[in-house]
Amino acid sequence: MSFSITEAAKEAKKAARQVANLNAQQKDQLLTDIAESLISNTKSILIANAKDLAAGEENGLDAAMLDRLALDPTRIQGIADAVIEIAGQTDPVGSISKIERMPSGIQVGKMRIPLGVIAMIYESRPNVTIDAAALCLKAGNAVVLRGGKEAVHSNLALAECIKFALAKHQLDPAAVVVVPDTDRAVMNELMTLNESIDLIIPRGGEGLIRFVSENSRIPVIQHYKGVCHLYVDSTADEAKAINLLKNGKTQRTGVCNSLETLLVHKDIAATFLPKAAALLAEHNTVIHACESSIEYFEGAEVATEDDWHAEYLAMEIAIKVVSDFEQAIEHIEEYSSGHTEVIASQDYSKTQEFIRRINSAVVMANASSRFSDGGQLGLGAEIGISTSKLHAYGPMGAESLTTEKFIVMGDGEVRA
Numbered sequence: 001m002s003f004s005i006t007e008a009a010k011e012a013k014k015a016a017r018q019v020a021n022l023n024a025q026q027k028d029q030l031l032t033d034i035a036e037s038l039i040s041n042t043k044s045i046l047i048a049n050a051k052d053l054a055a056g057e058e059n060g061l062d063a064a065m066l067d068r069l070a071l072d073p074t075r076i077q078g079i080a081d082a083v084i085e086i087a088g089q090t091d092p093v094g095s096i097s098k099i100e101r102m103p104s105g106i107q108v109g110k111m112r113i114p115l116g117v118i119a120m121i122y123e124s125r126p127n128v129t130i131d132a133a134a135l136c137l138k139a140g141n142a143v144v145l146r147g148g149k150e151a152v153h154s155n156l157a158l159a160e161c162i163k164f165a166l167a168k169h170q171l172d173p174a175a176v177v178v179v180p181d182t183d184r185a186v187m188n189e190l191m192t193l194n195e196s197i198d199l200i201i202p203r204g205g206e207g208l209i210r211f212v213s214e215n216s217r218i219p220v221i222q223h224y225k226g227v228c229h230l231y232v233d234s235t236a237d238e239a240k241a242i243n244l245l246k247n248g249k250t251q252r253t254g255v256c257n258s259l260e261t262l263l264v265h266k267d268i269a270a271t272f273l274p275k276a277a278a279l280l281a282e283h284n285t286v287i288h289a290c291e292s293s294i295e296y297f298e299g300a301e302v303a304t305e306d307d308w309h310a311e312y313l314a315m316e317i318a319i320k321v322v323s324d325f326e327q328a329i330e331h332i333e334e335y336s337s338g339h340t341e342v343i344a345s346q347d348y349s350k351t352q353e354f355i356r357r358i359n360s361a362v363v364m365a366n367a368s369s370r371f372s373d374g375g376q377l378g379l380g381a382e383i384g385i386s387t388s389k390l391h392a393y394g395p396m397g398a399e400s401l402t403t404e405k406f407i408v409m410g411d412g413e414v415r416a
Contacts (some may be wrong), residue, residue, distance in 0.1 A: 003181045005189050009144060009196035011174035012117045016142035019175050020114045026093035030169050031087035031134050033274070035080040037161035038130065042076050048157035049126065056150050061124075064313045066256025068124040069151055079127050084135045086380035092399040093140045096407065105413045110404040114140030116198035118401060119190060120383070121146045121212055123204030126154035131374075131381040132201075133162050133176045139401035142175045144197065146190060149182035156180060179359035191216040201384045201396075206311070221387040221396070225254030225311040228369045231328045231354070233345035234267040240366060241344035242275050247368040248342070250283045254313045256385065257340055259374040261308065261318045263328045268292065269321045276319070285315045292321035308335040325350060329357055336360055338387035340372035361387055361394035 038045070049071040056066055065075055092112050099109035118141050120132045136143035139186035141392050147155040159178035166173050179186060191200065194217045201221045202212040213220045230248055233243045245292070248259035264272055273296040278286060280297070287300035288307040291320065297319070307318040308331070322328045332341055340362040345352040351365035361373040374382025379397030386392045 003179070003186075005144075005179065005181075005186050006193060006196075008174065008177045008179070009117065009119075009190070009285060011172070011227060012142040012144055012177050014116050014198045015172035015174040016114070016140075017301045018172050019137060019142055020093075020140040020285045024093075026169070027091065027138055027140070028087040030165055030171070031083050033165040033168055034130070034134065034162055035083040035087070038076055038080040038083070038165045040156070041157070041161050042073055044160075045076060045157045046071060046073070048153035051153040052126075052151050053218070059150070061150060063309070065124050065150070067252070067254050069126065069154070070156060072127060075127070079130050082375055082381040083130060085375070086134045086138050086398065089138070089380055089398065091138070092402050097404075104415065106410040108409050109407050109409075111407050112399070112402045113405050115401055115403055117142045117144065117196060118383075119144040119193075119197045119218070121187060121190070121200060121202045121204075121208065123148040124150050124380070125156060125203070126151045128203055128383075129155045129158045129178060130162075132383045135381060135396075135398050136400055137175070138398040141401055142177075142180065144177045144190065146179040146187055147182070152182050153208050158261065159416065160357065165297045192219060194218045202263065203384045206298070221384055221386045223256070223339070223385045224387065225310050225337050226258070226385075227260050227309065227335060227337040228340045228342070228372070229261045229263060229332050229336065230259050230342045230344065230369065231263040231322075232265060232268060232272055232349065233325065233328075233343060233350055234265040235347040235350065236265075236268060236272070236344040237346055237366075238268070238272050238275060241272065242279060244342060244344055244366070244368050245276060245371055246279055249280070249285070249317055250315070251370055255370075256311070256313075257369050258313070259317065259342075259369050260310060260312055261320070262320050263320050263329070263331060264293070266292070266321050266323055267323070269296075273297075273321075274318075280317065283315055285317055286312075288316070288318040290320040293319045311337070325353075329354070332358055332360075339385065340364065340369045342367065342369050348401060361385060 095112045096109050122128045162176045201219045202209045206225045235359040277296045287297040289300040338360050341358050341360045342364045355363050375397035382395040
């Protein structure tokens with residue numbers, strides 16, 4: 001029987017009503033069973049993932065994409081742990097806030113409610129299949145998951161774990177739809193189904209996100225790229241700043257919270273840049289340096305305008321010496337993608353001014369950009385990162401997958 005995305009979305013809309021009516025305890029037990037199913041099915045998941053990795057290598061996927069695609073027992077345990085953490089969080093659905101009595105006598109408040117049906121369109125990352133399903137279910141939503149062809153075997157294996165848990169709780173299997181057909185036409189059709197789907201979250205390369213944003217009839221959460229900056233201020237602790245650079249640039253380069261641009265105050269450049277050069281040379285990093293910093297880096301290329309906009313997702317970085325704090329702020333405001341910015345400084349007033357003035361989704365003082373992640377920020381996991389400010393901003397957890405309705409309580413009041 002051929003797969004129909006239109007019918008699947010309609011079924012998901014029906015299932016969403018059932019999920020929305022689950023209480024907190026029922027949802028948390030469902031998530032716990034998904035986590036346990038993941039662990040018990042580790043072997044079959046790894047067999048499926050090996051097929052995807054082999055096909056990816058054969059098709060010339062780059063190292064960053066292969067890293068995102070790869071699963072191992074540790075990563076599967078980490079995915080399961082994230083689901084358990086989500087289960088342990090407070091249920092956002094039904095929470096009431098801002099109760100106020102109006103002059104008329106009525107009491108007005110807001111209650112959190114599910115969005116309905118959320119569609120995820122994503123590339124390469126099989127962990128998104130579980131993260132998205134868990135977060136959507138926690139928030140009382142159904143979800144349609146359309147992964148890329150490079151991860152199709154992994155995604156379908158993970159889907160079996162979700163199906164098992166849904167069946168155990170006698171829930172409609174359409175509450176979580178993992179699309180088995182990776183044809184581009186299916187994705188194009190999905191983006192037209194505004195009567196069944198309430199929100200689309202694309203997660204992948206800039207090309208995918210722009211395509212979805214430009215062609216969808218359904219509201220889209222946008223996150224085009226992560227051009228993350230580290231600014232090393234004149235008062236920075238150089239040892240701490242080097243560790244921030246090392247962790248942010250070299251720990252895992254193919255992710256959106258890795259550092260892409262290093263800004264260094266001119267007053268500390270002469271002592272800090274040689275240390276940065278030694279670190280980056282150790283990791284065979286390609287350097288794009290401004291005229292004031294290029295002398296410190298052997299074999300560096302002169303940075304161009306394009307380098308300040310670049311999301312390399314590789315062992316590659318742009319470096320610029322700035323004359324003062326204001327120039328660092330101006331550079332970030334000009335070239336930021338709105339993802340994550342970091343200041344290294346021992347001057348409390350400077351860190352607080354940086355945090356106040358920079359309006360990226362995540363702003364940090366003396367902490368690695370790699371913490372810009374839903375799991376690290378207390379969300380358990382993230383369904384994506386929004387850099388569009390509406391209706392969510394930054395890593396999106398379960399609460400970001402809800403909205404609010406007004407509730408009014410009275411005692412027979414009528415409007416004059």
